Amino acid sequence: MSGFSSEERAAPFTLEYRVFLKNEKGQYISPFHDIPIYADKDIFHMVVEVPRWSNAKMEIATKDPLNPIKQDVKKGKLRYVANLFPYKGYIWNYGAIPQVCARGEIIRVKVLGILAMIDEGETDWKVIAINVDDPDAANYNDINDVKRLKPGYLEATVDWFRRYKVPDGKPENEFAFNAEFKDKDFAVDIIKSTHDYWKALVTKKTDGKGISCYHHHVNLPAQYQQMWISGSITRKTDGISLEYKLILLHPTHLELLDAKVVAFQSFKFIELI
Template sequence: MAATRVITAASATTRASSPNELSAIYNPQVKVKEEGQPETLDYRVFFLDGSGKKVSPWHDIPLTLGDGVYNFIVEIPKESKAKMEVATDEDFTPIKQDTKKGKLRYYPYNINWNYGLLPQTWEDPSQANAEVEGAFGDNDPVDVVEIGETQRKIGEVLKIKPLAALAMIDEGELDWKIVAISLDDPKAHLVNDVDDVEKHFPGTLTAIRDWFRDYKIPDGKPANRFGLGDKPANKEYALKIIHETNESWAKLVKRSVDAGDLSLF
């Protein structure tokens, strides 16, 4: 039986106690409709607008809200291991559990952060990145690793600020990881760039890199690699990546580039 739950992104007011702190953003309600049972092949999480109409979390939720605030859609809650992802090749791009050879996929161990995507971004597989070993995009939206303390729910839409970027290379494909924090996290006002993450979340950037480097090893695959000297890039660089991949997404939905099997609605 399908279940509908209402997810309200953090909309409480936040105090601007410093010039770098972000002000509050109004967040409308987003409804998600679950079809099927979790951890089954048929399970889907659809997104509904205010009228109950299905919309695409990838294409219809705006990327930015201004003032350095971005929308982030949770696919995998922290401390879980079911490999959930937006189904980029299905109508309305619902969230589903990834499969391989007809079997549901799981990480070998829990992911320690909330993980998901930036809407209205796309890593173009026809574009080589000269700054990252000439690697081509992985044909997916840009991934986000949200480092806040709260375990979120599948389909939750959070308002975040980006802090850093890791250039993961997965079997030759570039798969950016934007490190960010939700605006409603108690430490959000303390972190505004990569150095702040090291100060207030010591060891977290290294842990993120190591987790994504090694998670395929238990399945007998080689470790992933990282470009940019194996180090996280700063916020300015992360924002550049977000801007570039948003431009790539715009070309995709305008059909200026070949969409292949990707759903554009």
């Protein structure tokens, strides 16, 4: 989406690597707080984080000022998603929905449906959507359109999410509703409820558990300017329990956009572009 840009700091695949977002004035902004959830009526914004077919697990740094994009870390090591036959890395572009809590591209999407995955005992929602600029967007208005026009796409999504942690020695993930995708209205209700959690966070009506609400500043804070020059300071975001992701289904391929959110449950978005 025009008007927004991204700026990389430090080398990729390092603990110090970050991607900051800027608005049309060149001001640093938070992908978490400063980009409106709605682009138009029934149209949502989405921030792209992880390119399709790549393996590095990127996420919004919810505890860092300005919430830049960084590679996830576990036990001091950078995290990667394993190749899961017949797939290579992430089988979608991975990204985030702002204000429900990106490599930085911002797009507008139309929600079509949702899948409820159970991840270590928590609901991790996957929202299906399509880019409004896609030539076929007018043909997709609900989840049944995906089943009818793109047979196999939803099945591949369930298969990937069911097995992607197995190479790390973990069991297969399970799903609510018999792994069936719920419709558009159900999905929008879930998104709205999550947005309410975000509003409670920024108005200090709920405990953010260390999540940073620092946002929309013309310049980076002094400590961050020094941090990215020296590349010697790292920050942890462990302990965030809510995770929301957006998956994009392309007419010719699957795309997933990851979105780490701030609240009480987890969910992900899927878009047809």
